[in-house]
Amino acid sequence: MPCQPHCPAPADATARGAYAYAELGAEPASDRAELAGEVALAIAYNGLSQAVMMTSPEDIEDFIRGFSLSAGLVESIDDIYDIRLNRFAEAVSAEVQISSRAFWALKQQRRRQAGTSGCGLCGVEALEQALPELRPLEPAPLPPAAHLLGLRQRIDQVQKLARRSGALHAALHVDGAGQVVLCREDIGRHNALDKLIGALKRQRRDCRDGFAVVTSRCSLELIHKAVRAGIATLVSLSAPTALTVEWARRHRLNLIHLPHHNAPRVYSPAPAPH
DSSP: OOOOOOOOOOSSHHHHTEEEEEEOSSSOEEEEEEOOOOEEEEEEETTEEEEEEEEOSTTHHHHHHHHHHHTTSOSSGGGEEEEEEEEOSSEEEEEEEEOHHHHHHHHHHHHHHHHHTTTTOHHHHHHHHHSOOOOOOOOOOOOOGGGGTTHHHHHHHHOHHHHHHOOOEEEEEEOTTSOEEEEEEESSHHHHHHHHHHHHHHTTOOTTSSEEEESSOOOHHHHHHHHHHTOSEEEESSOOOHHHHHHHHHTTOEEEEOOSSSOOEEEESOOOOO
């Protein structure tokens, strides 16, 4: 089932992001090109402002669900009761209603952060956020190698927004049959994975079935998000860092790098010594 961007097409070319440009060269020329959209998104939980970030304007509700889960602001998709969006010219305001339990935990988290900000421990607090305690996953089998064949080409086919404008990362879900069933795109690599997580949870898909793919650099934050979401296998088109591999192994996340011209490389679980 191919992925479908959820973005209504505006009426005129300028609204779609088509901008005139002039080419520098011996022969003067001009044309129009479609550019990626970008908005400021402000998120409030039960009336309490939490975050402001830049994101692509598509699939914002999926992003909010995924961000809420992957940032540890809620424990379950069922803690999110309602999402209301107010759209402006260059911004979106999101009012998110969450359960009393989740809101109490969120306020406690903010209170702890505020309490340490002036006592010399803010660096420790920042380190705890960068290197959080995460529950390891249950081990899962690796996907068949056949499911990775031609994956880069299949990604190009379903990444519809990037084909038109460029400048977008993608996160995708390949199901247990090897089919790309979800694709989410964003200017931010973290945002793209959050959108995918939100879509997976909203559709009640099994995150242990198949695998997730990220087209961007595979940083430690993406490992955090995958583990919190319960994703069993993460495939990256870019080589992981050493720390990323260590954390994937520690938390039993299958981590696979898909090089351009070589066979897929399984970094986690660690290969058996020869």
